[in-house]
Amino acid sequence: MLNAQGIVTPKGQRLYSRAQEQIRLHRNEEAAGLLEKCIREAPHFTDAYLALGMLYCDTRQFSRAADVFRQASTACPACTQAFALPLARTLCQAQQYEHASSVLDQWAKPAVLHPAMKAEYERIRQNIQFGKYAVNARRTDTLVNMGPRINSQYDEYFPSISHDDSTLVFTRRTNGVDEDFYIAQRDSCGGWFIARDMGSPPNSGMQEGAQMLSADGHYLFFMRCGNRSENGWEAGGCDLYFSFTKDGGWSQPVPFGATINTPAYEGMPSLSSDNKELYFVSDRPGGYGGKDLWMSRFEDGLWQVPVNLGPEVNTPFDETAPFIASDNQTLYFASDGHPGLGGNDVFYSRKKQGKWQRPENMGYPFNSVFDDVSLCLSADGRKGYLASNRNGGLGNMDLYEAKIPEAARPEPYTYVFGIAYDSLDKRRLNYAQIEWRDAETGEKLYHYQSNRGDASYMASVSLNRKYSLHVYRVGYADYNDTVSFTTTHVQPPDTLNFPLLDFNYSPPLHDTLLARFYFLRSNVLLNDSDQVQLKAMIAPYLDQPHTEFFVNGYTDDSGTPAINEELSYARARTVTDLLGSLGVSDDKIHTQGWADANPIAPNDTEEHRQQNRRVELVLRKP
Template structure:
């Protein structure tokens, strides 16, 4: 996975092999030279254990055999046996300090993997004193120096971190990793690896606790292929995941999508080009509105080995993938993307940005200019000299999920959760969870659900409630006002408003939307029609609701409606009567201006005469200040 690191390592390794080909050995011991030659032959054939054995024999014959120590250090480092590799490099420096300057770069890198950052800094500084260093090696040395300097500072300023094992209902002696939860945290889906086969499992939250995990679905999991690296939509209805080497795939690994069908899942569909290619596409993360897919690929046009890309949904399907750019991707590897439900906080792992060694976790935020800002390392001890990846968050953003194999769990990789430090959290997000039913029969309805940012008049959520339960779930971010509209042919639409300006709670909204048939006398409260206090000029935030009403009237061209205005009891009866009538007239005139025949419309003000709540609280008064429409003819 670490292409840049591997290429550097192989370069150094080839240099080590060349030592035996281009210079006189530091030993005259024929047996030592014989074992050294045998080791080189084993390396050519990728028999690394045999090479290690032969190099140790060569050193046993002559403990001052510098080339053998250097070669053994390279092989041990390649096998991630860092501590003994460092011992071999130190022996080379002891025997011959200027034997080969690359030794200092190698030991510096290896010390970072061992979390010995001051030592690493010392050796890298020594390496940089040599003249005529190639541009490639100089860039790598500067990268390692940045890692060492950052790590020293990070350890001196640790962040709060108290990981909690998610327990035996989730974790087993097998490997569990890559957990993702729905927005309401009712379901957790993760990958479990059994006998080298990766499958999905799910756990449902019952009475605030995660229940025993069960096999996700035979329609998604397979016995012969691996499934993993998944992303669940906020409502839990769509699963994006990685499938490798499947017969219907386009490359080695492809991204698939499956839709929830009742208690099971539908047949996975391979995402078509331009997302999936003959290359390697994996690790999807879907945005809260379902319209942007982030993923990892090694396709051409990137900055390094594995880059993070994104594709936006258009009327014609997924658009051409766009590289996330140099504020996310580096000349090394970036992976494990996770876009939070606020759609403006992005988590990922990288071994290119300054970190504590191997891959670290980072967060990037969307700037006011619409561009992703340079990432921030999540800090120590969240990040270590090990490999950190696969971080996901709850919708509220205060807790994170991750997997680790070094926290004394149940065996292998276990799934943990921890409270994310406040400065690393996304914007406050909550969710709207609702059910749509027929107002008369109470039967669930499949209806179009749309949530609109009232300032921009753009939708942030568009989907349908489910056929079997009529349910839906959507996340919304603090700091904005939203309008909800639910519509279905043959019914009046449903309107609701959510004000999240100054919102600091973590409390969801629960909606029970009862859709009334289009019948004379049935009415709708237009909760997203806005006026200033004691004024009757329509505010710009009213546009989305007015357009919805226009659409409804165009779809149902034979109906006539009465538009009515209502007030609370503050002020005189006459003032309120006049104000309510003027407000109703403003809506009436807007409709006519936008193509609705005046013959289909009447308007009337009712002042304070028809309250729907007691006028004794601010909330009750707000409910009474309203605009409605009623069917008066079909």
């Protein structure tokens, strides 16, 4: 039998077919034995060499894989070209960098390379150069396996740690198929209790993975795979979801909208500490090849169209598992496209003047020739948790703990915790908006919100910087202050509460409620009579100087926090757009969605709920 890959006897073909069946059944030793027999029977059968070499790579036996590819080049001189790159790559993964470099030097590289082969050649060449440097450079601390209470015979990856370092949530893949979330608590000695299934919700019969806890512990962002949508384009494959704390547990998962989720792959979310920037992985059109890192900002109650992080971060290969540090300026991620030690390495990039800088490798032996992925940091930025399939684990992919090299740590920052409350009756006030600006330049740096439950907030802010604070909430006078922090406090964080003064007590400005407009359930448009009323109502004020209009949108309490916030913004924007069309300039209109804050009636009947589904138009003049 003559095959395009060499002369193959019927016996050789039978051995190769049996080996492929054993590989499918994950019987690697049996498959390797059959492929070795096949090669002895048909020494020019290049497919057999390739299958055996890849089998050894998959089982992390890189030196044996290199021996197979070297043997193939010798046994089949006409096929030497086909094995040059696999041989150089496996020699690199076996940390035989000089030999790998020699293979590339001796390779009769064609004058014109296919773009994919050219990218692979450049990647191997860069990995050789980096590997020579990395193994001789000052070493970082070695990773420590987290042990049998966390790791198992199955795959564990995507760790996320709570702010107080007491709770670990991670993804476990059992039987090579089912992905679910597991949770572990620290014991009194600083170790870990045995991890347990988080249960439903958020787990389900589908594949949940790559989760991330928000800094305040109220949200869980994650990836769910196997999704399909009725219209065929709003969701597909892997998409992003979130759950929020509810009644002592987690809510049913809620998918992100079509702005984030597409028929392409979306997964591995990471949320900034101010809950305003969402980093994730996608292979949607507009990237640089493979899987790329993308970011979407939350503005005006909506997640905006995602933007690609650009060619400094993304490569023609895969960038995955982003983690944005609490300084909001340092991004960690995994990549097999930037110069590394082989497989996936962990990198970090810093944002300067709004642009991400060229990534840096975390170094050896923090990274290895194996796959090192899904790094997350402790609250103080000094310790990391990540997954690796390096030798010595309990399963294929295990969780490890390591010190973060000093050069790779986030910029110095501190955590600030507090509540917004009524300064007179001490009631806690949710949905208070908290803006942090640079006191010298006025640049807007952070935007937090007191949460729906206990009206608390958790902020992460850089040290040694002077901030001007502006806190505002419907029905209350604005709160302004100037603060700075010079020392890191994580456990416990710095405390900064905001007492807000009710307008009815001592309003600093004259505010007049001009009108309320009510909406049917889920509706965001004004009816014709409301539009006529609005035009007539503001006509006397259009030519008056120093007047401002505050447009405040509200919902009832029947929706989720995210849906209510989006809906209240949409209603407010309807009135804002009409004001603009009547000639009111943008700088005189202040638009805010307040979700279900400040109900004017109890949410106990449909009639009362409709009173709360409203937009209030307030006139402010000196």
